Amino acid sequence: MNDFAELENELRKLRPALASPFLFGRIEEAMDCMANGRRGDPARQPERSPHNWLSLGFGLAGAAVLVLFAVVKIQWQRERPQTIAKTSPTSETIPALNAIENSNSPSKFIPAGATQVVYNARDEGLHLPDGLERPVRRVRYQTQQTWRWRDRETGASLRVSYPTEDVVLIPVSGQ
Amino acid sequence: MALIDKICTWQRLEDKDREEVMENIASHEDWKSCFSELAPGLLLFARQWVHSAADAEDIVQEAFVKFWRRNHNIDNRPLLYAAVRSIALDFIRRDVRRARREAAVFAETESAADPQFELDDDTQSALAAAVDSLPCDQREVLVLKIWNELTFNEIARALGISQNTAASRYRYALSNLKKSLQPQ
Numbered sequence: 001m002n003d004f005a006e007l008e009n010e011l012r013k014l015r016p017a018l019a020s021p022f023l024f025g026r027i028e029e030a031m032d033c034m035a036n037g038r039r040g041d042p043a044r045q046p047e048r049s050p051h052n053w054l055s056l057g058f059g060l061a062g063a064a065v066l067v068l069f070a071v072v073k074i075q076w077q078r079e080r081p082q083t084i085a086k087t088s089p090t091s092e093t094i095p096a097l098n099a100i101e102n103s104n105s106p107s108k109f110i111p112a113g114a115t116q117v118v119y120n121a122r123d124e125g126l127h128l129p130d131g132l133e134r135p136v137r138r139v140r141y142q143t144q145q146t147w148r149w150r151d152r153e154t155g156a157s158l159r160v161s162y163p164t165e166d167v168v169l170i171p172v173s174g175q
Numbered sequence: 176m177a178l179i180d181k182i183c184t185w186q187r188l189e190d191k192d193r194e195e196v197m198e199n200i201a202s203h204e205d206w207k208s209c210f211s212e213l214a215p216g217l218l219l220f221a222r223q224w225v226h227s228a229a230d231a232e233d234i235v236q237e238a239f240v241k242f243w244r245r246n247h248n249i250d251n252r253p254l255l256y257a258a259v260r261s262i263a264l265d266f267i268r269r270d271v272r273r274a275r276r277e278a279a280v281f282a283e284t285e286s287a288a289d290p291q292f293e294l295d296d297d298t299q300s301a302l303a304a305a306v307d308s309l310p311c312d313q314r315e316v317l318v319l320k321i322w323n324e325l326t327f328n329e330i331a332r333a334l335g336i337s338q339n340t341a342a343s344r345y346r347y348a349l350s351n352l353k354k355s356l357q358p359q
Contacts, residue, residue: 004349010302011321011352015293016215023214023232024207030240031206124268 062162065147072111072149109149109158118143126172136169209249210239216323217259219291223315224263228289238262252325253332260315260333305355313348320345 120142126135146161214235221231221238238258247254292303306314319325319333330341 004346004353007349007353007356008321010298011306011317014299014303014306014322016219016322017228017290017293019214019218019235020228020232023236024210026232027206027210027236027240030236031243034240034244 058162061160062145062164065160065162069111069114069147072109076110108151108153109156110152112148112150112157114148115146116143117146127169129169135172137172139168139170141166141168206239206243213239213249213252213255213323216318217255219322220256220315220318221259221263222291223311223318224260224267226289230266234259234263234266252323253329256319256323256325256333257335301356302352305352308355309348309351313344313351316341316344317348 118141120140122140122142124138124140127138128135143164143166144161145164146159148160149158150156217235217239218228218231221234222228225231225234238255238261241262242255242258249255290303291307292299294300294303306317309317315334316330319330320327325333327338327341327345330336330345331338334341336344
């Protein structure tokens with residue numbers, strides 16, 4: 001190690017760049033916010049807790065909408081089985097169901113369209129899940145799904161939109 | 176790009192593990208005196224992953240505030256550096272595309288990037304350039320050892336490697352520096 005003593009001394013003479021004066025101000029502000037936030041309960045609550053509740057709320061709302069949509073669709077199909085609309089599984093946007101325009105269904109709100117927009121796809125790299133010998137690539141898709149219903153008589157429409165997140169594991173093979 | 180890919184594969188600390196370690200330690204020291212002493216070294220350490228001084232400051236700010244918020248003892252420096260490293264890697268993961276763009280731009284306009292050191296003469300410029308050209312794993316050990324004055328034991332804890340590995344990387348770093356600084 002003595003061989004490097006001179007080099008180490010030269011390295012120590014290099015002075016790292018100083019922090020900007022704004023950094024101290026920003027940290028002081030963050031510390032103040034932290035102090036105010038901890039006045040009531042010093043317990044360390046995970047910061048993501050509100051997001052979990054939000055996700056749960058969105059999930060429940062989405063599930064309720066899907067059930068409602070399924071019930072309405074089944075009822076509609078029973079009354080007009082010959083006008084089933086076909087959708088392409090590769091399409092991101094499902095066109096409005098024009099066939100329902102002339103429907104005589106007694107339901108007030110009938111499905112008018114559904115949209116799924118993938119607004120973010122993130123490659124999270126290779127992972128080795130338990131029980132698998134080969135690595136998989138994990139890709140996370142974030143989408144916004146929107147369902148629309150319309151009252152044929154009054155023209156009123158109902159629109160429900162919620163975010164979803166899908167994680168896809170793609171097996172990776174070596175070459 | 177290879178640098179980013181390599182960094183992304185490095186092992187990172189889990190939040191839960193960090194919190195468990197932090198639970199038992201409490202301190203009420205003045206953060207300003209601690210931070211003013213540690214800031215240059217912390218920023219230099221954060222700069223190993225980002226090429227912008229502003230990004231490095233964001234990372235250090237987040238790490239230090241988290242560290243202080245959980246009442247850590249400032250003597251537990253490996254934990255603070257581990258937090259900086261973990262947040263820096265999260266930062267890269269959050270926006271890999273941006274990091275790649277930055278890496279590409281940095282490769283093209285290296286001289287225009289924010290300097291990591293305050294340089295007095297050409298000798299120091301050459302030394303800083305040689306440090307910058309070291310492999311990542313050697314450079315981060317060198318930064319922790321020389322400019323943050325961590326022991327090999329502390330470096331090993333901060334990086335999640337063995338003490339022997341830390342010492343070995345340090346020797347390789349010095350050896351490589353010596354080679355690159357020798358006149359051709």
